[in-house]
Amino acid sequence: MDLDTLRKKIDEIDQEVLKLLNERVRTAAQIGHVKRLEGSPIYVASREEQVLRKLGALNQGPLSDEAIRAIYREIMSAAIALEKPMRIAYLGPEATYTHQAALKKFGASIDYIAAPAIPDVFHLVAKGDADHGVIPIENSTEGAVSHSMDMFFESDLKICAQIFTPISHSLISLSQPNEIERVYSKDQAIGQCRNWLHAHLPNASIHTCDSTTKAVQIAKDDPKAAAIASILASDLYGVPVVAEGIQDRLDNTTRFLVIGKESSGFAKGVEFKTSFLISVDHKVGALEKALGVFSSRGLNLSKIESRPSGKTAWEYCFFLDVLGHFEEETVAAAVEDLKAFCPFVKWLGSYPNAK
Ligand SMILES: O=C(O)C(=O)C[C@]1(C(=O)O)C=C[C@@H](O)C=C1
Numbered sequence: 271m272d273l274d275t276l277r278k279k280i281d282e283i284d285q286e287v288l289k290l291l292n293e294r295v296r297t298a299a300q301i302g303h304v305k306r307l308e309g310s311p312i313y314v315a316s317r318e319e320q321v322l323r324k325l326g327a328l329n330q331g332p333l334s335d336e337a338i339r340a341i342y343r344e345i346m347s348a349a350i351a352l353e354k355p356m357r358i359a360y361l362g363p364e365a366t367y368t369h370q371a372a373l374k375k376f377g378a379s380i381d382y383i384a385a386p387a388i389p390d391v392f393h394l395v396a397k398g399d400a401d402h403g404v405i406p407i408e409n410s411t412e413g414a415v416s417h418s419m420d421m422f423f424e425s426d427l428k429i430c431a432q433i434f435t436p437i438s439h440s441l442i443s444l445s446q447p448n449e450i451e452r453v454y455s456k457d458q459a460i461g462q463c464r465n466w467l468h469a470h471l472p473n474a475s476i477h478t479c480d481s482t483t484k485a486v487q488i489a490k491d492d493p494k495a496a497a498i499a500s501i502l503a504s505d506l507y508g509v510p511v512v513a514e515g516i517q518d519r520l521d522n523t524t525r526f527l528v529i530g531k532e533s534s535g536f537a538k539g540v541e542f543k544t545s546f547l548i549s550v551d552h553k554v555g556a557l558e559k560a561l562g563v564f565s566s567r568g569l570n571l572s573k574i575e576s577r578p579s580g581k582t583a584w585e586y587c588f589f590l591d592v593l594g595h596f597e598e599e600t601v602a603a604a605v606e607d608l609k610a611f612c613p614f615v616k617w618l619g620s621y622p623n624a625k
Pocket of ligand 1: 298301302312313314315317318321345346349350353
């Protein structure tokens with residue numbers, strides 16, 4: 271077939287695709303109406319994952335599963351916007367890695383609010399000024415973002431989704447590396463580039479600041495300074511990248527959480543993760559007994575992290591991640607068991623365990 275004929279074919283297909291897309295978002299708008307009457311949440315992470323999994327199973331190619339997910343991310347983003355104008359708060363300012371994770375999860379049709387610090391994300395959602403919030407929770411190189419974890423002690427917000435984002439850092443400066451005297455970034459980002467900094471800028475002083483974007487703002491005004499941040503932040507502020515991919519590990523990935531007033535309901539065919547916060551008595555075997563509640567039921571405990579209790583020195587609370595949904599019988603029964611002997615058990619949410 272010649273070019274004109276093939277393009278005519280594409281035009282005809284596009285007409286059909288457009289008709290179907292509008293039919294799909296009209297149906298989503300009707301769902302939105304039902305949800306408003308019922309008072310149920312508009313964004314439903316478990317349903318989205320179910321839709322994406324079904325499409326993945328149906329897909330015969332040549333589109334990759336990744337491409338389908340990206341296309342449907344924007345279709346669902348447009349659908350949500352028609353159901354209700356939605357606002358997502360994220361740890362800002364603009365162009366932070368959290369901003370990029372939020373965009374990846376919620377797409378381009380949603381309104382975003384940059385919050386100056388992690389507690390502000392929680393407060394915006396709790397007050398109803400934002401429908402959901404996005405915060406970093408752990409990095410594959412540097413570990414837990416303790417500030418985010420600690421917010422769950424006091425907040426009643428629930429986790430409704432997780433987002434994994436590969437993190438590639440750049441050195442951003444108006445000068446070349448041999449002229450750089452000061453390096454600025456968020457503590458976590460500095461930790462992810464520690465070996466690179468030691469090898470390439472051994473004489474530069476290292477300074478932490480509130481965000482990777484803030485670091486770029488500093489580097490814009492100080493030619494002797496460099497920021498560790500994303501290429502997006504370099505583009506936004508017009509400060510050049512002088513070295514790319516400076517993170518110590520190639521597989522450097524951050525896990526972000528979506529928080530909201532409600533967790534994610536159960537959906538068939540979707541694998542879930544449930545997070546808890548517990549404390550145990552200061553007794554021999556107390557922690558082992560708590561963990562045994564899960565293993566005796568064949569539940570996979572995928573993570574345990576201890577944090578100071580915030581009440582008494584050298585007393586700890588434990589964050590647990592378990593594969594399964596709180597509405598599933600085995601998980602619910604395990605929690606009942608825990609409540610019988612743990613002084614403190616808090617369910618933080620159940621959400622799709624999608625990578
Ligand atoms: O099924 C729903 O609950 C919808 O609102 C529709 C839809 C979709 O476009 O498929 C949109 C938003 C939700 O987060 C989940 C799914």
